[in-house]
Amino acid sequence: MTFRNRLRLFAVSGLALFTVSASLPPAAASGAPEARHPKGGGLSATIRYTEYGIPHIVAKDYANLGFGTGWAQAADQVCTLADGFVTVRGERSKFFGPDAAPDFSLSSATTNLSSDLFFRGVRESGTVERLLKVPAPAGxxxxxxxxxxxxxAGYNAWLAQNRHRITDPACxxxxxxxxxxxLDMAAHGFALSVLGGQGRAVDGITATRPPTVAPPATGVTPEEAAAAAERLLSTQNADMGSNAVAFRGSTTANGRGLLLGNPHYPWDGGRRFWQSQQTIPGELNVAGGSLLGSTTISIGHNADVAWSHxxxxxxxxxxxxLTLDPADPTVYLVDGKPERMTQRTVTVPVKDGAPVTRTQWWTRYGPVVTAFGAALPLPWTATTAYALNDPNATNLRAADTALGFSKARSTAGIERSLHRSQGLPWVNTIAADRSGNSFFSQAQVLPRITDELAARCSTPLGQATYPSAGLAVLDGSKASCALGSDRDAVQPGIFGPGRMPTLKNAPYVENSNDSAWLANADGPLTGYERVFGTVATQRSIRTRGAIEDVAAMAERGRLRVGDLQRQQLANRAPTGDLVAADVAQWCAALPGGTAVGSDGAAVDVSAACPVLRRWDRSVDHDSRGALLFDRFxxxxTAGVPAAELWKVPFDAADPVRTPRGIDTAAPGLSRALADTVTELRAARIALDAPLGKHQFVVRNGKRIPxxxxxxxxxxxxxxxxVWNPAAGGYTEVSAGSSYIQAVGWDDSRCPVARTLLTYSQSSNPNSPHYSDQTRLFSDGRWVTSRFCEKDIARSPQLRVVRVHERR
Structure with a gap:
């Protein structure tokens, strides 16, 4: 069917065809990678809305598809998007003041001023413009x-018509x-790319000062630095994680693959997902979730393959x-030859104040950094400084990787896209396809730190941080310690695809944010460099529970999409299965039924014991005892080493079942129970209250469990x-399950897909799609994906909108 005939079909579907026009502000043309327009004038797209405000965007080419996507995202999320663009322009201090804390959507900056100094420096140095000029596939x-x-153009066209009708109180x-x-779009993509690198050290980059006197001693030993790096990197994105599993056809009811994707992302701010379908007839047809401000589908499916990250x-x-010149701390030595640091002087306008000017210092390796997180100072002295290398600072390829996924027809096509563009900065990929293939790969852009290089070139600090945390600190005074290149890498200094941990066509492949080692517990992945992650080390409780669940599913076989849905919302608490019975028995044996709290007072905890014993080990709305156990x-476990909690220690030969056996004599266990009972009673929360009564969000004045x-x-x-006992318990969600998809195939050309966007399409409280999917999530209900034309046409809420520029 031609594009024109397809649009004719929409027009005669029996529903009104709305035409929306807007002139394009002149600012839209400035800074564009290409300023030309298609023949015939302005850009346009057709947007068909189905249930829950999900847009199905149809356009004739990529520019027009981007136009429709920008329009539709602005309609749902203009305030969040605008806030992000203020960030990447380095203008937060100008509008919101220098001292306020930005959200952490695009960097770890703790103040608007720090954020602005970094992003305005990126803008003024022409970094993104240079990356846009790099020929593909490196660019x-x-x-x-x-x-x-x-x-x-689409964002601007929506804004031109609707600026005075914005109803979201946020903007x-x-x-x-x-x-x-x-250029703003490209800068936003750059910010997401460096989120795990330069973006994690913004405060340390923007606060650099050449030493004028000897800095005070930090008192941080290499061992303490290693522990700090391990904590920082293990919580590199404390508000981001995920689960995903793909099943091979041998485990399913019809021999076709299955995929369940469950990313855990923030519920507010610029790292929210937004759901859509994108279609260029004859070129691509894909549905899924996009990170706000992204032109492509981040996690999704087409007719033949599904993927998650x-x-x-x-x-x-x-x-x-760096080894510095004793006569000048802004000069460093490489093989005895001096190299002068480059100054990047940045001036930031400030609301109700004078502009602030700071200088950053850059080297052949990257920016000088004086801290990596608050707990890991990196002092710039008269003899030593530290520079941060972030290979993703030259990576503007994530959109091409996503486009490759969108057009893939199999997991092999997913792999080819990963190899061709190498654009994913900080995620794994899990995929399944119609033919019954499963796929896992940790194909991310990483500095080419081999274990051999780390052993040969690590400084004393690096000798501590690399084995424990994977953070290499190399001797920058030796050219022989350069990262080198792999022949199959698209840019120097990174690993090529041949070095990536990859697993194909196992009965299941699963990841829950631990390393690639146990992507399939029956065939562990080994042989990769430490910078990728660890081997034969303790897994998280979430990983262990996930492997238990999916391995049992694979063994049982005959799986369908409904089994994926049940796994997603089963809400089993593996920790409860491990320890709740023992804790309840220990509780019942406490002398006099009392425990001593942190304040030294004896607390009657006897009422907690039967609640813990009867708890169903799940975290459903009606689970009684879940809140008590969670708070306890x-x-x-706060700050308690695992060795003090478990009777049976971790065993690499039995990684899913160890450690286990709670040691009820562990220090602090009695105190934790006393403090929990005291806390809940003070908040007037019954020890056996149903979880849903005290774990909820409030939307437009109504509680949603x-x-x-x-x-x-x-x-x-x-x-x-978010714990707020004065308001009733857990009264908001900061992060967690976000865009969820369960995807399979049958004998038709239409995928069998069920989705949920837990926090709904819009963050505008005046939108009809502010909390509609949140209520579905609360009720354990799903959205049936309307991917094929016949299903879209049958939507009882179908609304068709034609959007275009007025030239």
Missing amino acids: PSREAKESMRGFA RGASWVRPITA TVATGVPLNLHQ WRKA VGGGTESLGVWNKIEP
């Missing part, structure tokens, strides 16, 4: 750049909601310890709720 393709141009009437350029354990940065376990549980409980359906 972005023409299609990717056209999509950026189109998105900016209604705000002067910082302005037109954007294609999980945040990987690879460390996408390293440090180089958080207190019992939320099932699921925290990381420490090991729940697949992960939820990180």
Whole structure:
């Protein structure tokens, strides 16, 4: 069917065809990768909305598809998008003041000023413009750049018509909601790319000062630094994680593959997902979730293959310890030859104040950094400084990887896209296809730190941080310690695809944010470098529970999409299975039924014992005892080494079942129970209250119960709720299950797909799609994907909108 005939079909579907026009502000053309327009004038797209405000965007090429995507995202999320564009322009201090803390969507900056100094420096140095000029595949393709141009035009066209009708109180009437350029789009993509590298050290980059006097001693030993790096990297994105599993056809009812994707991302801010279908007739047809501000589908499916991502354990940065010229601390030595650092002086406008000017210092390795997280200072002295290498600072290829996925017809096509563009900065990929193939790969952009290089070139600090945390600190004074290149890598200094941990066509492949080692517990992956992650080390409770579940599913066989849905919302708490019975028995044996709390007072905890015993070991709405156990376990494990908790230690030969056997004599266990009982009673929360009564979100004044549980409980359906006992318990969700998809195939050309966007399409409380899918999530219901034309046409809520520029 031609594009024109397809549009004719839409027009005669029996529903009104709305035409929306808007002139394009002049600012839209500036900074675009390509300023030309298609023949015939302005860009246009057709958007068909089905249930829950899900848009199905149809356009004739990539620029027009980007236009429709930008329009539709702006309609749902203009305030969140505008806030992100203020960030990448380095203008937060100008509009919101320098001292306020930005959300952590695009970097780890703790103040607006720090964020602005970094992003304005990126802008003024021309970093993104240079990356846009790099020929594909090392740089972005023409299609990717056209999509950026189109998105900016679509966003601007929506804004031109609707600026004075914005109903979201977050930005209604705000002067910082302005037109954007294609360069803003590319800068947003750059920010996401460096999120795990330069973005994680923004404060340390923007606070650099050459030493004028000797800095005070830090008191941090290499061992303490290693522990700090391990903590920092293990929580590199504390609000991001994921589960995903793909099943091979031998385990399914019809021999076709199955995929369940369950990313755990923030429920607010710029790393929310947004759901859509994108179609260029004859070119691509794909549905799924996109990170806001992205032109492509991040996690999704087409007619033949489905994929998801999980945040990987690879460390996408390293440090180089510089030896400085004794006469000038802004000169460093490489093989005895001096090299002068480059100054990047940045001036940031400040609301109600004078502009602030700071200088950053850059080297052949990257920026000088004086801290990596608050707990790991990296002092710049008269003899030593540290530079941060982030290979993703030259990676603007993620959109091309996603486009390759969107057009793939098998897991082999997914793999080819990973190899061709090598654009994923900090995630693994899990996929399944119609033919029954399963696939896992940790194909991310990582600095080419081999174990041999680390052994030969690590400084004393690196000798501590690399084995424990995977953070290499190399001797920057030796050219022989350069990272080198792999022949199959698209850019120097990174690993090529041949070095990536990959597993094909196992009965199942699964990841829950541990390393690639146990992607399939029956065939562990080994032989990769430490920078990718660990081998034969203790797994998280969530990984252990996930492997138990999916291995049992694979062994049982005859799997269908419904089995994936049940796994997602089963809400089993593996930690409860491991310890609750023992804790209840120990509780019942406490002398006098009392325990001593942190304040030294004896607390009657006897009423907690039967509640723990009867708890069903799940975190459903009606689970009684789940809240009690959750609060107790958080207190019992806070800062406690695993060796003090378990009777049976970790055994690499039995990694799913160890460690186990709670040691009820462990220090602090009694205190944790006393403090929990005291806390719940003070909040007037019954010890056996149903979880849903005290774990909820409030939307437009109404409570919506939320099932699921925290990381420490090991729940697949992960939820990180915000504790506010004065308001009733857990009263909001900061992060957790987000865009969920369960995908399979039957004998038709239409995929069998069920989806959930837990926090709904819009963050505007005045939108009809502010909480509709949140209520579905609460009720354990799903959205049936309308992927094929016949299903879209049958939607009872079908609304067709034609959007275009007015030239």
